[in-house]
Amino acid sequence: MGRTVSDTRIRLAMTPMIDVVFLLLVFFVCTVRFERNEAVYTLDLPQRGLTADPLALQQRALVIRVGTRAADAVSIELQADGLRERPASFDALAAALTRVRRGTAPEPANTGLFLAEHPVLIAPTRECGWQDAVDAFNAAVRAGFRNIGFARSGT
Amino acid sequence: MKQALARISAIDADLTPLIDLAFLLIVFFVLVARMSGEQLPAIPLPKPTDVAATPAGTARRLAVNVLSEDGAVVFTLGGERFLADGSGLDRLASAIAQRLRSDPSVPVDIRADRSLAYRAVEPAIDAITAAAANVGTRVTIRVCALQGEGGAP
Numbered sequence: 001m002g003r004t005v006s007d008t009r010i011r012l013a014m015t016p017m018i019d020v021v022f023l024l025l026v027f028f029v030c031t032v033r034f035e036r037n038e039a040v041y042t043l044d045l046p047q048r049g050l051t052a053d054p055l056a057l058q059q060r061a062l063v064i065r066v067g068t069r070a071a072d073a074v075s076i077e078l079q080a081d082g083l084r085e086r087p088a089s090f091d092a093l094a095a096a097l098t099r100v101r102r103g104t105a106p107e108p109a110n111t112g113l114f115l116a117e118h119p120v121l122i123a124p125t126r127e128c129g130w131q132d133a134v135d136a137f138n139a140a141v142r143a144g145f146r147n148i149g150f151a152r153s154g155t
Numbered sequence: 156m157k158q159a160l161a162r163i164s165a166i167d168a169d170l171t172p173l174i175d176l177a178f179l180l181i182v183f184f185v186l187v188a189r190m191s192g193e194q195l196p197a198i199p200l201p202k203p204t205d206v207a208a209t210p211a212g213t214a215r216r217l218a219v220n221v222l223s224e225d226g227a228v229v230f231t232l233g234g235e236r237f238l239a240d241g242s243g244l245d246r247l248a249s250a251i252a253q254r255l256r257s258d259p260s261v262p263v264d265i266r267a268d269r270s271l272a273y274r275a276v277e278p279a280i281d282a283i284t285a286a287a288a289n290v291g292t293r294v295t296i297r298v299c300a301l302q303g304e305g306g307a308p
Contacts, residue, residue: 015172023181029186038200039208039302040264042295043280090204124273131201131269133276134300138203151278153273 041137044119044147061119062100063151064093066136068127076136080114090135097143116144123151196220198229201269202301210302211264217254218299219247219279221267228275230282244278251286263273266299 067075076093078085083100087093099121102112104127120140124133133150141150182300193216220231228239232248233254237247251263263283267276280296 015176019172019175019179022176026179026183026186027279029183037302038211038299039206039263040211040297041208041300042262042297047283094205126272126274128273129269130267130271130273130276131203134201134269134298135203137298138205138207138300141207142205150273150277153277 007146041134041141041148044149059119061121062097062114062145063123064136064140066122066128066132068125069129069132074128074132083113090132090139093136094139094142097140097145101144103144114145116146118145118147120145120148121151122148125135125154126153128153169214195266196222198222198266199269200299200301201255202267206300206302208300208302211297211299215258215261216234216297217261217263218266219251219263221271221276221279221281223268223271223275228271230279238277239275244282247279248282248285248289251283255286255290255292259290259294262295262297264297264299303306 005088028124062083063079065075065079067077076087077089078087078093078096078100081101084095087096099113100112102115122133122136122140124136137150198220217232222229222231230237230239230243232247232250235248235250237243255261255263265276265279265283267279283294283296
């Protein structure tokens with residue numbers, strides 16, 4: 001009778017269980033993707049002169065000057081031939097850029113001076129915050145411009 | 156004595172599961188080591204309002220990280236650290252060039268702390284353009300930002 005009890009006792013085989021647990025662990029480590037919620041802006045850097053076509057016509061860029069933040073405000077200036085504006089915020093800058101871009105409004109109100117391919121240069125001061133520089137870049141992308149780059153600080 | 160010898164010879168070590176586990180552990184640690192060498196540290200990236208950028212996705216990219224450590228600017232690339240001085244920036248440009256030689260089509264991303272000034276980030280742009288000129292390729296430079304809420308701090 002005693003022998004029967006010892007024969008029927010449940011024995012857990014731990015090795016295959018750990019084996020499978022590790023396999024599952026490795027599987028999840030391999031398949032997991034850490035989404036970082038990151039977005040990217042592609043830069044165009046014709047001003048740095050390394051890959052620009054020397055025979056291409058030089059278009060004078062639309063320049064966005066971004067100053068150093070003081071008292072929770074930042075100075076923004078939009079400059080081009082025949083154009084000088086001082087938007088109060090990056091939303092206002094996006095609106096101003098949208099207004100000057102050709103093709104954003106239906107005819108006959110489509111009077112924008114600059115095509116979407118027109119070069120736009122973000123010209124931050126040396127002490128300008130990176131957040132503000134990227135905000136200005138974002139405003140130009142929002143307005144539909146495609147060739148946007150950063151100017152050397154102090155230019 | 157005979158009985159004792161018989162008992163010793165009856166020991167039977169099953170090596171198969173042991174080797175199995177050992178290999179699994181090796182694979183696990185190799186993967187963990189690869190992940191710890193992750194080139195995308197958590198950086199407080201700029202958070203523009205109404206982001207118009209495209210999602211970064213999971214495609215291969217070179218990330219030049221610009222960090223602020225105790226007030227000093229440090230650049231990192233794939234686990235390597237570079238100081239923001241002349242020799243550090245030269246080494247950064249060489250490291251980027253070396254990677255661009257093996258894959259000239261890979262985009263180079265600038266991941267910079269939003270609290271830094273533009274003058275701290277500008278050398279990274281210069282180093283990337285210098286590396287591209289050195290390799291003789293037209294590189295795609297991208298600026299990273301946070302899209303909406305969540306993600307990295």
